[in-house]
Amino acid sequence: MSDSHSIAPNTASAETAGPLKTADGKPLKVALARAQARSRRRAFLLVAPLLLFVVITFVVPIFQLLAQSVNDPSFSRAAPNMVEWFAQNPDAEPDEAAYAALVADLVEMKKNRTAADAGTRINYELSGSRSLFTSAARSADRMEAPFMEAMLDKDEKWGDPMLWQVMRGASTGFTINFYLAALDMTRDAEGNIIAAPEDRQIYVKLFIRTFVLSALIMLTTFILGFPVAHLLAVLPMRTSNLLMILVLLPFWTSLLVRTTAWIALLQREGVINSLLVSVGVIGEDGRLSMIYNQAGTVIAMTHILLPFMILPLYSVMRPIPPSYVRAARSLGATSFTAFWRVYFPQTVPGIAAGGLLVFILAVGYYITPALVGGASGQLISNLIAFHMNDSYNWSLASALAALLLFAVLVLYWLYDRMIGIDRMKLG
Amino acid sequence: MALPYYASASEKAVYYTWRVFCGFVFVFLIAPILIVIPLSFNAEPYFTFTEKMLSFDPEGYSLRWYDNILTHGMQNAQAARDGAWWSDAWNNAAWIKAAKSSVIIGFFATILATALGTLAALGLSQSQMPWRRPIMAILISPMIVPIIITATGLYFFYAKVGLSATYPGVIMAHATLGIPFVIITVTATLVGFDHSLTRAASSLGASPSTAFFKVTMPLILPGVVSGALFAFVTSFDEVVVVLFVAGFDQQTIPRQMWNGIREAISPTILSAATILVFVSIGLLTTVEMLRRRSEKLRGLTPN
Numbered sequence: 001m002s003d004s005h006s007i008a009p010n011t012a013s014a015e016t017a018g019p020l021k022t023a024d025g026k027p028l029k030v031a032l033a034r035a036q037a038r039s040r041r042r043a044f045l046l047v048a049p050l051l052l053f054v055v056i057t058f059v060v061p062i063f064q065l066l067a068q069s070v071n072d073p074s075f076s077r078a079a080p081n082m083v084e085w086f087a088q089n090p091d092a093e094p095d096e097a098a099y100a101a102l103v104a105d106l107v108e109m110k111k112n113r114t115a116a117d118a119g120t121r122i123n124y125e126l127s128g129s130r131s132l133f134t135s136a137a138r139s140a141d142r143m144e145a146p147f148m149e150a151m152l153d154k155d156e157k158w159g160d161p162m163l164w165q166v167m168r169g170a171s172t173g174f175t176i177n178f179y180l181a182a183l184d185m186t187r188d189a190e191g192n193i194i195a196a197p198e199d200r201q202i203y204v205k206l207f208i209r210t211f212v213l214s215a216l217i218m219l220t221t222f223i224l225g226f227p228v229a230h231l232l233a234v235l236p237m238r239t240s241n242l243l244m245i246l247v248l249l250p251f252w253t254s255l256l257v258r259t260t261a262w263i264a265l266l267q268r269e270g271v272i273n274s275l276l277v278s279v280g281v282i283g284e285d286g287r288l289s290m291i292y293n294q295a296g297t298v299i300a301m302t303h304i305l306l307p308f309m310i311l312p313l314y315s316v317m318r319p320i321p322p323s324y325v326r327a328a329r330s331l332g333a334t335s336f337t338a339f340w341r342v343y344f345p346q347t348v349p350g351i352a353a354g355g356l357l358v359f360i361l362a363v364g365y366y367i368t369p370a371l372v373g374g375a376s377g378q379l380i381s382n383l384i385a386f387h388m389n390d391s392y393n394w395s396l397a398s399a400l401a402a403l404l405l406f407a408v409l410v411l412y413w414l415y416d417r418m419i420g421i422d423r424m425k426l427g
Numbered sequence: 428m429a430l431p432y433y434a435s436a437s438e439k440a441v442y443y444t445w446r447v448f449c450g451f452v453f454v455f456l457i458a459p460i461l462i463v464i465p466l467s468f469n470a471e472p473y474f475t476f477t478e479k480m481l482s483f484d485p486e487g488y489s490l491r492w493y494d495n496i497l498t499h500g501m502q503n504a505q506a507a508r509d510g511a512w513w514s515d516a517w518n519n520a521a522w523i524k525a526a527k528s529s530v531i532i533g534f535f536a537t538i539l540a541t542a543l544g545t546l547a548a549l550g551l552s553q554s555q556m557p558w559r560r561p562i563m564a565i566l567i568s569p570m571i572v573p574i575i576i577t578a579t580g581l582y583f584f585y586a587k588v589g590l591s592a593t594y595p596g597v598i599m600a601h602a603t604l605g606i607p608f609v610i611i612t613v614t615a616t617l618v619g620f621d622h623s624l625t626r627a628a629s630s631l632g633a634s635p636s637t638a639f640f641k642v643t644m645p646l647i648l649p650g651v652v653s654g655a656l657f658a659f660v661t662s663f664d665e666v667v668v669v670l671f672v673a674g675f676d677q678q679t680i681p682r683q684m685w686n687g688i689r690e691a692i693s694p695t696i697l698s699a700a701t702i703l704v705f706v707s708i709g710l711l712t713t714v715e716m717l718r719r720r721s722e723k724l725r726g727l728t729p730n
Contacts, residue, residue, distance in 0.1 A: 040555045051565070054606065058603050060584060062576070227448055249456075254681065264474040264475075364576070371685075381575040398583075
């Protein structure tokens with residue numbers, strides 16, 4: 001900094017006895033603000049690389065998923081002429097021009113081998129459409145005007161107003177229909193939203209099952225975890241550290257190892273059934289089916305998530321001074337009252353932390369239900385995987401995932417409000 | 428907490444019920460993990476103890492499933508076990524290949540997560556950090572968001588940018604999953620950190636990087652290392668992202684176990700599980716030792 005710059009304001013302010021200055025003549029307030037801005041910038045720059053990394057590898061993919069959930073271009077990309085006709089004729093009945101566009105697109109589909117893709121997209125909302133498209137595409141180039149008649153000759157179903165409604169919906173690419181499907185709803189031929197047929201309502205039930213089972217797992221981990229956390233908190237440090245190993249070892253053991261162990265224990269020819277048979281509690285043909293059903297999911301997930309309940313409870317219970325309960329007792333409280341009115345209320349933050357964490361983790365569980373859940377123990381995550389890997393209805397999978405994500409983010413927000421994410425502890 | 432001598436009969440009953448109940452819970456926690464160890468030495472292809480095993484007949488036990496870990500996937504498993512056999516095992520055995528890619532992915536994901544996570548934790552623990560809460564929420568969210576959602580999103584994203592079925596793709600995904608653990612453990616270490624120590628170093632003429640490596644780093648190192656171990660375990664145990672975005676070359680140990688459970692369930696996976704149990708015992712011991720050392724360094728006494 002040159003002298004002329006720093007001296008000039010300095011002499012000026014000395015005469016007016018203005019605000020406090022630093023040694024080089026800047027007002028103290030400005031210098032402080034500048035220093036704070038610098039340290040804010042420095043702190044942010046330390047975080048910036050990671051933030052950028054997480055945005056690229058995590059936030060962008062999530063948005064990609066959200067985009068997929070409202071957009072499936074496989075029909076609109078394969079049928080440009082239809083897209084144009086739908087855009088020019090909103091709310092119109094299909095006329096000869098519409099059928100001409102349809103035939104032109106079917107010819108293109110045959111050339112580009114996209115008829116199956118486009119048909120699959122329509123098939124999501126109107127079953128039986130896939131074969132309609134593939135067989136029409138095969139003979140489309142032999143068709144002659146008038147196309148309306150030719151198409152209806154080929155198959156009566158091409159006149160179905162429902163089919164045209166679905167094609168209109170698919171022609172824009174963007175649609176909320178996958179969310180409707182994920183919530184067991186559909187559209188009728190006029191485009192009104194109605195409930196899906198009784199036998200195809202599966203997703204809401206599955207969401208409910210996921211939440212009920214997660215709540216059940218939260219409850220069982222609480223019932224098993226609370227006494228143990230209390231024991232660990234009141235024992236002398238040396239003993240409690242030793243017993244803590246029994247909690248931490250499962251926590252550190254591979255998920256697949258623990259799931260495998262439960263398969264070995266619970267299956268029909270497994271350890272527990274064999275033990276019960278040899279003791280004589282059950283007969284050889286009375287072996288219990290404890291796995292590949294809901295019971296298997298609940299037992300294995302309780303075991304896997306129990307440390308996530310015990311550890312937050314323990315970290316809240318340990319600092320509670322035992323003198324509070326003793327004081328209550330000496331003032332005449334029964335041991336139950338002392339526990340319930342004095343000790344228990346102090347553990348509530350731990351219960352909230354552990355319970356929410358277990359619930360959040362359980363709602364999104366995939367591996368254990370997939371391996372030991374059988375048909376009745378599947379959760380919503382398993383259905384998302386099914387639509388990704390087996391039925392290839394990626395947009396429906398994304399819509400289900402987005403709904404699950406929304407539920408989890410609400411719970412996460414709740415956790416942050418109640419406990420604070422920066423107070424989360426491990427081990 | 429011992430039972431006082433004036434405890435009534437019902438109090439005694441509650442006290443002992445509680446203790447016995449806790450005993451059962453501890454058995455519930457640990458028994459499934461320990462039970463796989465003897466079962467993995469079963470001579471028969473069963474998931475239960477045979478009579479020979481129960482009578483401690485040496486014939487009831489064998490190492491055949493451990494041998495199967497080595498030989499499964501080899502080109503010529505029946506050959507004599509000479510140098511060529513071992514190099515065949517090293518190059519072709521499915522479990523060894525899985526172990527190799529697990530280690531490669533885990534190593535690089537850990538380095539990435541630890542380096543970026545430690546830097547960020549240093550920034551986040553400063554009081555001047557702007558938007559601390561929302562940024563923290565974003566950085567922790569990979570731990571909270573169901574893994575199937577992350578995997579699905581990555582599947583779409585990687586297909587678009589061409590990272591599907593590549594090592595960098597899986598490594599970046601695993602690093603993201605490990606980052607919350609690094610942030611949590613390192614910020615926990617920094618809670619008791621005395622910032623006047625770095626200021627003292629600076630006033631004595633140390634450059635910021637010298638102050639960091641000579642003063643800050645040694646003090647937070649235990650937290651960094653246990654964060655790194657958490658990140659490694661997260662990667663080492665992860666299967667869903669691998670199922671969705673990895674190719675044939677990136678098959679990891681959990682992926683191999685997943686195959687084993689889903690397709691041909693045999694006690695081979697029990698012997699693999701046993702090996703992994705010992706790995707986790709080793710990791711747990713390391714983390715516990717680091718935690719005690721960190722408490723000592725920071726002058727905290729264990730209550």
